[in-house]
Amino acid sequence: MDEEFNMSMRKFLKQVGVTSQKAIEEAVRNAPAGSSGPHDVKVVLTIDELGLEHVVTGQIAGKS
Numbered sequence: 001m002d003e004e005f006n007m008s009m010r011k012f013l014k015q016v017g018v019t020s021q022k023a024i025e026e027a028v029r030n031a032p033a034g035s036s037g038p039h040d041v042k043v044v045l046t047i048d049e050l051g052l053e054h055v056v057t058g059q060i061a062g063k064s
Helices: 003-029
Strands: 039-047 052-060
Touching: 003 039
Parallel strands: none
Antiparallel strands: 039 052
16 A cells, blocks of 8 residues: 555544544533443444445443
8 A cells, every 4th residue: 555545544543533532532521420331332434435334343431
């Protein structure tokens, strides 16, 4: 793969990581009482033009 591709992919993945972390932190902060977790999470990455659908699942500990 070429350098331009690698750099654009890294930039995109960094944006995904940073914005996702902020969204999760805000959701946990604004969650109703009793929603202490752990929380099941799922990310779906799609690239329609390439027919890609990649699913990542996991769990995030609740706030203490």
